[in-house]
Amino acid sequence: MGERSDAPTYSLTGEDGGADQYYTDVAVFTDEVLEKLHEDQSISKFSQYIALRKLEVWDHNIYALELLMIGVLWNVYSSRATAGSVYMGKLLSSLYALRSRSQEARRVVDRLKGIAGTSVLARRRHVDERIQLHSFAKLLGWLRASGEFEQESRRLKVWLDFLRGLPEKESEGILQRAVRKAVWFERRSLECLGRYTSNVDTYIENNRQRLRWQENRIFCSRNRVEYHLNMVGAEIMNQVFYDGFHAAPGKIVFLPICMRNKTAGKCQAVQEGPGYVCRRCSKTCRVQEVTALAEVYSCKVLMIPHASTAFGQERIRVGEVGIIGVACVLNLISGGYKAREMGYLPQCVLLHYSGCVLHWHREGIETSIDMERLERSLREGQT
Template structure:
């Protein structure tokens, strides 16, 4: 386990986003995000692309998901286009598929991870984060260019898998219909960006200032692009997590076995440090600190019949399930905002039935704070997801 001891705080520093620490305050967040998800579904009601995409996936025998997920992906296309169009327009690096394979080596061990991160930090600073002066043309070919840029960053692996299916869908349509599709996705993003600031902006007060103040210190770092993602992407992930929870909930409740996977930044260590023990699928809490939420969740798990596992890194959270076990294990992933959508996609693709709970704030030493801040969740939210 990481020997660094995060500091605990009753009023944690707001680094980028924060939900109120008291239960009623974070309950208000979940009410607000549910309201915005409802507004998004109402705004896109009758969107022809969503119903057409259902037919396309069925015709090509692709994995079928719910309309809620397809609405999320329709919005995601516009958000990523708006957020990274200028970077993608200026992008000319070849060998994106090779980079994707190289990035996967990070999960093979410490030495490989350090070497890959050096390459990633160099490319982030010299190539990928540099924006051009022009936007992408609204054209399916340029949608492909955006996907190549996203893949080259190593931050959107799961999203790119989904976007490539949408790209195939667009290429199956007449050019004028494809262009109209992209224009509608971008218009939806303009609405969402304005509306999400009104509904969720109080929870993301420091995103812009963090990006501005850390622009120089993040240069040459492998997490440059991850840590400088915009406010609208925080709001997209918040709403996306709500929609995914709704879409996957019935399957989750039907699973035979349930696990809660949480990050190491949640550990509250005593004088002797965290005494969690290594097990096959992560680390298991031994109850060394009564006040630690990991301990509290572990006690709850014994009562409610679910396992709790501490996961050192998101890349080690899941392994491909045997076909015979697919659909039998439900997981509740606990993560900070920017990992919610990708984590949901990855869990689903590997055969798990996912739900998620948002960390009340970010605080890990790897990305957000030099000393690390112990993070928390709304335990009421966790309990509600476990109830049928």
């Protein structure tokens, strides 16, 4: 299989159908990004704040990613965030908690989400505003109200609290430097990773009308720079959680449902907890292939219908289970945070391209991954 030209937004594969070049490019670029971000003293100051407040300690490189995320999300969403009503945002964010109550509640809330995403949350101010503490707080409100950035906004709230404790001049200096770094990142990431995301703008343009009033409008319209941020974010998280993942006694592979090659009615997988276990009804199905491979390493595979429900409701004790999450690019950072929040130690393998019927493609494209990369994670996880 060669390069996938019909992939809706991104594709990691080259002409040989492999993603080796992508993984080399993203590793080199991530080193450059981290070097650039660590020039900023605010990361070590933030880490002192975490220690002082006895909050859960993560890693300097995750804090660096978060600083960059502040700037990137500001550059993409500030014109919408500063135009919206704070009260409407609060109302919307509180609605999302109702989604887990029942299928019907989910349908109603998703309908409202679609309406809000095309109306109140889509309004823009056409005046450039410099980032300040109060406008950063508004950005977080908008991110929460969008229903798409639950994990990111939770992490960035810790930054907001940290910044509120600093003299105003200092906190605004940090925010403005984050925005400048994001401007650099947008330009540089296009040079280093742009070849993998060349269909994003066309996809957004061609689907603008179709996505109006749809629950996934904001998700499917995310900017190219957000794809690049997720690519770098996944690389950072894989490095940070590597040791913990390998030390964990239990391992699970989570696969998205778009990897199976039959429709829901014909697939024989059986439900187990938050996911489905493959019954291997098709020799050509990629889920079957992964399940057979994981079995060699005594590792369980669960197929997950939607990223938001991947980990169920129960937290587990940190250190007990490592997961390999297979996901499309836009779910990488939020998926990594969510996994860690629920107690899992994540490693991720990227889908070669996006293609699920839920979000990206009318009929759905069967998606694939780098099997060698997956096997390496499984093998190393044994030692």
